[in-house]
Amino acid sequence: MVIRYGLISGAVAGGGLLLSMLLFKLKMLSLDYGALFGYTVQLIAFTAIFFGIKKYRDDVNNGSVTFGKALGIGLLIALIAGIIYCITWEIYFQATDQQFIHEYSAMYLEKLKSAGASDAEILAANAEMDMFRDMYRSTVTRFLLTLAEIFPTGLLISLISSAILRRKK
Numbered sequence: 001m002v003i004r005y006g007l008i009s010g011a012v013a014g015g016g017l018l019l020s021m022l023l024f025k026l027k028m029l030s031l032d033y034g035a036l037f038g039y040t041v042q043l044i045a046f047t048a049i050f051f052g053i054k055k056y057r058d059d060v061n062n063g064s065v066t067f068g069k070a071l072g073i074g075l076l077i078a079l080i081a082g083i084i085y086c087i088t089w090e091i092y093f094q095a096t097d098q099q100f101i102h103e104y105s106a107m108y109l110e111k112l113k114s115a116g117a118s119d120a121e122i123l124a125a126n127a128e129m130d131m132f133r134d135m136y137r138s139t140v141t142r143f144l145l146t147l148a149e150i151f152p153t154g155l156l157i158s159l160i161s162s163a164i165l166r167r168k169k
Helices: 002-025 031-045 047-060 067-095 100-114 119-136 139-165
Strands: none
Touching: 002 031, 002 047, 002 067, 031 047, 031 100, 031 139, 047 067, 047 139, 067 139, 100 119, 119 139
C-alpha cells in the first residue's frame, strides 16, 4: 500500500517536474512563477499521503491508527515520491546535456539586470551562480538538493494528515 501511494505521488510529482521544464523551455513559465507551480504540483502529488494513511487506517487497521504509525506511513510515501522525483530530474538533466543550470543562471542574472541591480550585485550573483554550478556537478549533491526541494512538503503533509487521521480504537 505504501509503495502504491508512493508511486502515484512520485508519478504526479515527476510529471509535474517535466511539465514545468517544458513550460520553462517554451518561456511559458517564468522564474517568478516556477516555484509556485512546483509547490502546487507537490501539494497535489502529496494528497496521496492523506489517502494512503486513510486507506491503512480504514481498510488495514480496523479503523484506527496512531499518530506515529500514520506519520511513518506518510514519510515512507513522501520518500518514495521524492526518490522518483529525483530520478526524474536526473534523467531530464542528463538528457538535456545539463543545460538547465546554465539557462537558469542566465535567466536569473538577466532578471537582476532588468530589475536595475547594480554592477556589484550582478557580480556577486554571478559568483554565487558559479559556486552553485560547481556544486551541482556532483551527482550526490544534486540528488540531495533535489530531494530537499520536495521532501519538506511531504513531511508537512505527513504531519497534517497524521494529526487529522489518527484515531484510537
